[in-house]
Amino acid sequence: xxxxxxxxxxxxxxxxxxxxxxxxxxxxxxxxxxxxxxxxxxxxxxxxxxxxxxxxxxxxxxxxxxxxxxxxxxxxxxxxxxxxxxxxxxxxxxxxxxxxxxxxxxxxxxxxxxxxxxxxxxxxxxxxxxxxxxxxxxxxxxxxxxxxxxxxxxxxxxxxxxxxxxxxxxxxxxxxxxxxxxxxxxxxxxxxxxxxxxxxxxxxxxxxxxxxxxxxxxxxxxxxxxxxxxxxxxxxxxxxxxxxxxxxxxxxxxxxxxxxxxxxxxxxxxxxx
Numbered sequence: 001x002x003x004x005x006x007x008x009x010x011x012x013x014x015x016x017x018x019x020x021x022x023x024x025x026x027x028x029x030x031x032x033x034x035x036x037x038x039x040x041x042x043x044x045x046x047x048x049x050x051x052x053x054x055x056x057x058x059x060x061x062x063x064x065x066x067x068x069x070x071x072x073x074x075x076x077x078x079x080x081x082x083x084x085x086x087x088x089x090x091x092x093x094x095x096x097x098x099x100x101x102x103x104x105x106x107x108x109x110x111x112x113x114x115x116x117x118x119x120x121x122x123x124x125x126x127x128x129x130x131x132x133x134x135x136x137x138x139x140x141x142x143x144x145x146x147x148x149x150x151x152x153x154x155x156x157x158x159x160x161x162x163x164x165x166x167x168x169x170x171x172x173x174x175x176x177x178x179x180x181x182x183x184x185x186x187x188x189x190x191x192x193x194x195x196x197x198x199x200x201x202x203x204x205x206x207x208x209x210x211x212x213x214x215x216x217x218x219x220x221x222x223x224x225x226x227x228x229x230x231x232x233x234x235x236x237x238x239x240x241x242x243x244x245x246x247x248x249x250x251x252x253x254x255x256x257x258x259x260x261x262x263x264x265x266x267x268x269x270x271x272x273x
Contacts, residue, residue: 033104035062094137183261234269
């Protein structure tokens with residue numbers, strides 16, 4: 001597909017491009033962290049393509065708003081209130097899904113010597129152990145039908161490290177390894193597993209990071225975006241959640257059936273260095 005031409009200096013965003021045409025009618029998807037940001041965009045995009053989406057989050061109000069916003073789409077959004085630190089419940093929630101989008105995440109920016117151990121544990125639980133349990137719960141159904149798609153929303157921090165983000169970087173690096181292992185095991189059963197690796201996305205999580213990074217680097221908040229977050233990005237803008245959702249949808253398409261065990265970067269050239 002060829003994206004529309006835009007004038008020089010104009011960012012080509014998902015809103016400006018023609019959407020992918022993928023039919024997910026009859027498929028059941030599960031998206032974690034669905035109430036906002038990337039998860040919300042993925043939920044709506046998969047539902048628009050015809051999937052029935054289990055929208056998993058611990059934010060009841062956010063899930064209610066998401067369900068209301070999804071009315072009229074080709075598929076359906078089913079709110080599923082769940083705290084992913086309940087690992088047994090997470091595994092059970094994934095049963096019977098054809099498409100699994102591991103997206104939920106949290107962030108704390110602190111030097112290692114000041115990083116609270118309990119927060120480190122929680123980040124690893126939600127962002128690495130929960131995806132393992134969700135994959136574990138989803139695979140029996142995927143294997144039985146000979147088709148499945150595991151889309152792990154990783155990060156450029158799954159490929160590169162940044163200071164003050166020990167838990168997040170460790171979790172995302174672990175997710176990359178988990179995804180590759182799932183790809184190797186799933187290939188004989190028609191199941192693919194891929195990481196999507198965006199740079200900084202326009203989400204509440206990133207907006208909170210700006211304040212944290214300002215404190216960590218002793219910079220005004222208005223300088224953090226250009227001098228810290230986007231310092232290593234060739235394209236000087238945030239990624240839009242809808243762009244990540246289009247990548248996730250593409251990985252569920254027939255054209256992406258040979259893509260597995262790898263990382264799809266949406267990082268504006270960050271890893272080109």
